[in-house]
Amino acid sequence: MDVEVTLRVDGTEHRVTVDTRTTLLDALRERLGNTSPKKGCDHGQCGACTILLDGRRVNSCLALAVAHDGAEIVTAAGLAVDGELHPMQRCFIRHDAFQCGYCTPGQIVSAVAMLREAQAGWPSAVTPDNPAGDAADGGPIRLDADEIRERMSGNLCRCAAYPNIVSAIEELARR
């Protein structure tokens, strides 16, 4: 069954007809020619397809395009503005945070969103309880390597570039 949806991708609006079965990942890659999000597992397990959907990181392989008509999408390609790389992209290059590079766009989008989540005070499974007794003060969470590893666990890297991915993100988190 065909449906028409509007997607705003990396600042440009697209009107596209898709089958109801089409995921955002397939709509981006196959219909709109944006191959920045990658198809790894296609089951929400590897994170290579991570995009920002209305400002939040999600697995685009599990989101049906028809259910997100009108959405604002940012891919790793859209993080660069006017040819200027995003600071996270520069950190990944500086720290050599990849080998084959297939998971990298998903890693970078996920990392950018993850820094915002921590800034907004979102806890993770390893965020310690505040010794003062109020864990829920809502203040920004300081990101050490443990926090980064936990928060990035939805992005797999089969080359195992993890140590450099963590150090790349740590550098930006410290700024």
Next chain:
Amino acid sequence: MRPFRYLRATDVSEAVALLAGTPNAAFLGGGTNLVDLMKLDVATPELLVDVRRLTSDRVDELPDGGLRIGAATPNSDLAADPRVRRRYPMLSQALLSGASGQLRNLATAAGNLLQRTRCVYFQDVTTPCNKRRPGTGCPAVEGHHRGLAILGASPACVATHPSDFAVALAALDAVVRTTGPDGERSIPLVDLHRLPGDEPQRDTVLRHGELITAIDVPPLPFARRSRYRKVRDRASYAFALVSVAAALDVRDGVVRDVRIALGAVAHKPWRAHRAEELLRGGPARADRFRAAAEAELAQARPLSGNAFKVPLARNTLTRTLLDLAGESPA
């Protein structure tokens, strides 16, 4: 994936009517489990009714001091809610111990409760499975069942429920509010999910077309001292082998009150009533915690490949209670 029609209802009653009129239809929330099962051909609905915008996606105060969780609240928002973190830390911890940051952003509160088992046979349409195709048999009993049930299973099905969130809600006596073809009703969370019996295809007591609209968490002041502890093969992004949700009220060395639920041990979140009864009014001591855990697990009937879960559950529960009591192991 099989072709399907997609509809967005204007309100809850329309969504319920749409589903009730189509036997092979399903509600779509965040889609993190359903879309995956559709790719695997495990779920083959001919109609999806999108309900993500139909119910509240926020957490609201209840007059009695509890919280009402809108069915469409993303797992991530719920876990970060300061009221949830202060009043029910185990609820926030349970959510944060599940899935990944990306999945928690898409997944809804109600969808979390209705996710299906991750038993490998259920997810593989080339194998028999009584839950997926009733009457075909259960290869897990003789096969790969390391992560599966040790409590309340049946010869027909040894699956476990995968949700962490539901385990904490079971300990907190949460109530699920629904709207169905026969109107509205409230279902205690502990009664929402079923034991498999001879109908393992039914995960819950919900009728076809019955929609979860909210989850109410009643006030429980001592749950400010509560914990969700999850044991798994990896430190992150893995389903539980065993989990414990517990709240403990100790005064003058005596257990005044306690709430315990176990996860990943049964077809439903396992509320540990027997252990709770043994603990109430007794000394808050390691030997008593361990005895209560053993009493609860006396009903366990493990399979050959998951017998390790019995001592693992015992130790995890004992350790969690000790942590909450602020004691060191005896």
